[in-house]
Amino acid sequence: MTIKIDVDMSKCQHYGQCVFEAPNIFRLNNDDKLEYVAEADDSERANVEAAIDVCPMQAIFIVEK
Amino acid sequence: MTKPVVIVGASMGGLRAAEALRRFGYAGPITAIGEEPYAPYNRPPLSKEVLAKEVSHEAVAFAQRPATEDVNWILGTRAVSADLEHHTVTDSTGQVHPYSALIIATGLRPKRLQVNNSELAGRHAVRTLDDAIALRAELVPGARVVILGAGFIGCEVAATARKLGCDVTVVAPGIHPIVRPLGVELAREIQRRHEAEGVRFKMKTSVSDLIGETKISAVLLDTGEELACDVFIEAIGSDTNTEWLDGTGLDLSDGVLTDNAMRAVKTNGNVTEDVFAIGDVARFANPLFDGVARRVEHWNIPTDTAKRVGQVLAAKLNEAENWPAVLDETFAPMPSFWSDQFEMHILAFGLLALADEVKLIHGEIEGDCVFGYYRDSKMIGVCGIGLRSTVQGYRAQVGTQS
Structure with missing residues (x-):
C-alpha cells in the first residue's frame, strides 16, 4: 500500500513546518524551497496527516485513490 | 446514553482535539460548541495573504476529516457557564450539555483600547474572520491607517495595508516593533525595513483619544500630536476567554492552569480528572524550558496540546491499560512560529x-x-x-x- 501526497505549490509559502512532522517526505532545499516525495509507503500516513495539520497554508493533501 | 466529550471552542484547537480523540481510539460522542458562526478555520492568513485578497470562509476553512464527521458542532453559540460538580456546560441558548469530559479551547479575544468616543465607527481588531472581512473593505488605496500596537499582528497588518496602497502609521509604547520577544537589534532592523517600505512609526507613545463625529477622523497621541485617520486598528494583545468558568474553582489567574497532561488545576492545587484546557488559553509548564507555567500563543500550541489531550483522554475513557504510562509521558512541545512582513x-x-x-x-x-x-x-x-x-x-x- 502506498499513499499519494500532493502539495498545492500555489499556496505553499515554504514555512517548513511539515518538515519536522514527516522528515522522510518533506524538506527545505538549499534555496529554502519545499521539496517533497509524492508517493510513500502507507506507514508514512500518520506523519503526513500530522504535517497536514501543522501546514500554515493548509496546502498539503493526501490524494485518496 | 453515553455522555459526550464536550469541547468548548470551535477553532483550530477544538477541531484538532476532536481529531486526536478519534486517532487515539475514542469512538464515543463528541460535541463542540463555538461562538463564531463558522466551522473551524485557519487564522494566520487573516493578517497576511487573505487580508490582501478576497476574504471568505471558503478560503480559510480547515478540511474536515471523515473520522470527525459525526462531531456535533453547535456553532454561533457561546458557553456561558460550567458546573464541574454536576459535569455540565450551559450555553447561551440555555441548553445544558452533560459531559463525560470537558475540553476548554476558548482561546483569546483582542484587548480593546479604553477611551472616550469608543463607539466611533472605523475601529478594528484582527482576530476573527468577521474582523478581517470588515477590515478588508476599508483597506483601500490612500486610506489613512493608524495601527496601535507593534507586535507581530500589528506589523503584519501594517505590511499588508501598505502593500494595498494605504498610508500607514504604527503607534506603540515600545522602543521598536516586536522588541520584547526579538530583542533590540533585530527589532530595530525590522523597523528599518518597514520604514524603507513607507510605514511610519510613532514609538514610545500611545493613543489617548479618538476624534470624530460618527466615524474616526483622527487619533490623539499621548504626546499631544494628532494623526489623521480613516481606519484605526487595535493590535494591543489579547485577553483570555475564561469568564464563563468563573466560580468553578479552576485557577484562572492567566488563562486556565493545567498540569503536563493538560488537566485543569484548581486554585486549591487539586488536579481535575475530567477537565482539560488546550491552545492559547492553556497555561502549562513546558519541561523544555523550566517549571514555570506560561500561556504560549504560538502556531503549533493548539495542535500539540490537542494531541496531548486526545492521547490522555482517549486512554482514560477507553480504560486503557497503558493509562498510567500515558499520563507519565513528558509533554514538551517546541514553540514554533513565523511571520511574513514585506x-x-x-x-x-x-x-x-x-x-x-x-x-x-x-x-x-x-x-x-x-x-x-x-x-x-x-x-x-x-x-x-x-x-x-x-x-x-x-x-x-x-x-x-x-
Whole structure:
C-alpha cells in the first residue's frame, strides 16, 4: 500500500513546518524551497496527516485513490 | 446514553482535539460548541495573504476529516457557564450539555483600547474572520491607517495595508516593533525595513483619544500630536476567554492552569480528572524550558496540546491499560512560529522572550540573518529572517533538555 501526497505549490509559502512532522517526505532545499516525495509507503500516513495539520497554508493533501 | 466529550471552542484547537480523540481510539460522542458562526478555520492568513485578497470562509476553512464527521458542532453559540460538580456546560441558548469530559479551547479575544468616543465607527481588531472581512473593505488605496500596537499582528497588518496602497502609521509604547520577544537589534532592523517600505512609526507613545463625529477622523497621541485617520486598528494583545468558568474553582489567574497532561488545576492545587484546557488559553509548564507555567500563543500550541489531550483522554475513557504510562509521558512541545512582513520571512523556534542574551549567529543584519537566544548560556530560541533551513537546523538545540 502506498499513499499519494500532493502539495498545492500555489499556496505553499515554504514555512517548513511539515518538515519536522514527516522528515522522510518533506524538506527545505538549499534555496529554502519545499521539496517533497509524492508517493510513500502507507506507514508514512500518520506523519503526513500530522504535517497536514501543522501546514500554515493548509496546502498539503493526501490524494485518496 | 453515553455522555459526550464536550469541547468548548470551535477553532483550530477544538477541531484538532476532536481529531486526536478519534486517532487515539475514542469512538464515543463528541460535541463542540463555538461562538463564531463558522466551522473551524485557519487564522494566520487573516493578517497576511487573505487580508490582501478576497476574504471568505471558503478560503480559510480547515478540511474536515471523515473520522470527525459525526462531531456535533453547535456553532454561533457561546458557553456561558460550567458546573464541574454536576459535569455540565450551559450555553447561551440555555441548553445544558452533560459531559463525560470537558475540553476548554476558548482561546483569546483582542484587548480593546479604553477611551472616550469608543463607539466611533472605523475601529478594528484582527482576530476573527468577521474582523478581517470588515477590515478588508476599508483597506483601500490612500486610506489613512493608524495601527496601535507593534507586535507581530500589528506589523503584519501594517505590511499588508501598505502593500494595498494605504498610508500607514504604527503607534506603540515600545522602543521598536516586536522588541520584547526579538530583542533590540533585530527589532530595530525590522523597523528599518518597514520604514524603507513607507510605514511610519510613532514609538514610545500611545493613543489617548479618538476624534470624530460618527466615524474616526483622527487619533490623539499621548504626546499631544494628532494623526489623521480613516481606519484605526487595535493590535494591543489579547485577553483570555475564561469568564464563563468563573466560580468553578479552576485557577484562572492567566488563562486556565493545567498540569503536563493538560488537566485543569484548581486554585486549591487539586488536579481535575475530567477537565482539560488546550491552545492559547492553556497555561502549562513546558519541561523544555523550566517549571514555570506560561500561556504560549504560538502556531503549533493548539495542535500539540490537542494531541496531548486526545492521547490522555482517549486512554482514560477507553480504560486503557497503558493509562498510567500515558499520563507519565513528558509533554514538551517546541514553540514554533513565523511571520511574513514585506519581503521578510521570519521563522522562529523556542521561547525567545526568556533570553538574557541575543547574538547574531549567521548572515548579516541588513540581509538574511539568524539570531540565537540564550538564557544562562543555553539556547532557548532561534529566529531568522530568511535562511529557513539554517534556522531549522538549530531547532534540535533549543531547550534545556538536550
